[in-house]
Amino acid sequence: MTVRIKNTDYQVDAAFAREIGKMCNAHAERCYQCMMCTAGCPVSYAMDLKPHQVVRFAQMGLKDLVLNCSTIWLCASCETCATRCPNEIEIVRVMDALRETAIREGIEVPEKAARAFHDSFLKVIRGRGRISELGLMTRLKWATGEMFSLSGRALADMWLGWRMFVRGKLKFFPKKTEDRQVIERMFERLDKETPPPGKGAG
Ligand code: SF4
Ligand code: SF4
Numbered sequence: 001m002t003v004r005i006k007n008t009d010y011q012v013d014a015a016f017a018r019e020i021g022k023m024c025n026a027h028a029e030r031c032y033q034c035m036m037c038t039a040g041c042p043v044s045y046a047m048d049l050k051p052h053q054v055v056r057f058a059q060m061g062l063k064d065l066v067l068n069c070s071t072i073w074l075c076a077s078c079e080t081c082a083t084r085c086p087n088e089i090e091i092v093r094v095m096d097a098l099r100e101t102a103i104r105e106g107i108e109v110p111e112k113a114a115r116a117f118h119d120s121f122l123k124v125i126r127g128r129g130r131i132s133e134l135g136l137m138t139r140l141k142w143a144t145g146e147m148f149s150l151s152g153r154a155l156a157d158m159w160l161g162w163r164m165f166v167r168g169k170l171k172f173f174p175k176k177t178e179d180r181q182v183i184e185r186m187f188e189r190l191d192k193e194t195p196p197p198g199k200g201a202g
Helices: 014-024 036-040 051-060 061-069 079-086 091-104 112-128 134-145 154-168 180-193
Strands: 001-006 010-011
Touching: 010 061, 014 051, 014 091, 036 051, 051 061, 051 091, 061 091, 061 154, 079 091, 112 134, 112 180, 134 154
Parallel strands: none
Antiparallel strands: 001 010
């Protein structure tokens, strides 16, 4: 079965809808499309699908549509939508599940910088057990090729970083989480359960 949206036919994939539902356990079936989430979302103006549409299309199993949209990469995980939702649907969890599935399936990410941020963030957490602003920015700049760039944005970020440093907001050697083995075990389990495409389940 297919559904036509904006002159494109999308295959309905019931297994995909079930898998996402299981992964996120966000109770998206309660959604009655009131759009309170979208109305409060600070990033919705830049999204190709609005948050309420992502919830509905994921629920319908429109895999190609939701895995290729920019929305899942632009979502800032601010939770405003969940606070506004009258049905207490955790939309961030839906976005997370879709992002992880898109990565697992090797889908080309339309928002390259957002993907670089996602990967850099997880690498810092895996290495230190907690976020380090300096570590995150260094990894991100490296991943986006801005490390040694003299573009206006790179210089503005450097200036901002310096001002944060002199105010004591950035630490060169931030603390690591004491029990990092717990974090490592969590990542190992994730690697095993959701291996990158082509590597197969462990
Ligand atoms: S606010 Fe909740 S119920 Fe309303 S459209 Fe968004 S997810 Fe659905
Ligand atoms: S969590 Fe994402 S979808 Fe929800 S309001 Fe924030 S940016 Fe928008």
